[in-house]
Amino acid sequence: MDDLFAPATGAWQRVSPRLATVRRIVIAAIAAPVVIAGIVLAVLLPDQRWIGAAVTVATLPLAAWGGVWAGHNQRTWGYVENADDLLVTRGVMFKRLVAIPYGRMQFVDVQAGPLARAFGIATVTLHTASTETAADIPGLPSDEATRLRNRLTELGESRGAGL
Structure with a gap:
C-alpha cells in the first residue's frame, strides 16, 4: 500500500524536525493559559471545584496528545x-x-x-x-x-x- 505513495523517481525530501518543535510550542502556549484558568477556577470557586478540575484534566492529555501528534505529523x-x-x-x-x-x-x-x-x-x-x-x-x-x-x-x- 505504501507503493501508492512512493515517488516514481528520487527519494522524499523531508521537512525540518524544528516544525514539530514550533508546533509543540504553539500547543503549550494555548494549553498553559487554559490549565492556569482551570486551577484559578478551582481555587476561586470552592463549591464548584470540579469545573476547574475538569478543565485542567481535559486539557493536559489533549496537550500531550498534540505534542505526540506534532512529531508524527512532521515526519510524514x-x-x-x-x-x-x-x-x-x-x-x-x-x-x-x-x-x-x-x-x-x-x-x-x-x-x-x-x-x-x-x-x-x-x-x-x-x-x-x-x-x-x-x-x-x-x-x-x-x-x-x-x-x-x-x-x-x-x-x-x-x-x-x-x-
Whole structure:
C-alpha cells in the first residue's frame, strides 16, 4: 500500500524536525493559559471545584496528545522535485499525495511567522488555478525554502505558467 505513495523517481525530501518543535510550542502556549484558568477556577470557586478540575484534566492529555501528534505529523511531510512536476505528501492516518505540474503553477508563496523565523523555518505554498492541487510544504529550512521558491519560479516560467 505504501507503493501508492512512493515517488516514481528520487527519494522524499523531508521537512525540518524544528516544525514539530514550533508546533509543540504553539500547543503549550494555548494549553498553559487554559490549565492556569482551570486551577484559578478551582481555587476561586470552592463549591464548584470540579469545573476547574475538569478543565485542567481535559486539557493536559489533549496537550500531550498534540505534542505526540506534532512529531508524527512532521515526519510524514515530504516532497520530490521531478522533471515535470513536484510531488508533496503528508498524513499519518489519512495520507495524501499531490502532484503539481510545473506548468500549472500560478505563483509560489513563502511564509514565516515570528516563531518560525526564530527557528529558521518557512512554509512554501504552491498555488495553481485549482485549490485541490495547491500544496503547502511547511517546516522547510529558510535556505531550502528560498532555493525551492527560486527553482519553482524558474520552472514555472520556462513551462509557460502564469508566475
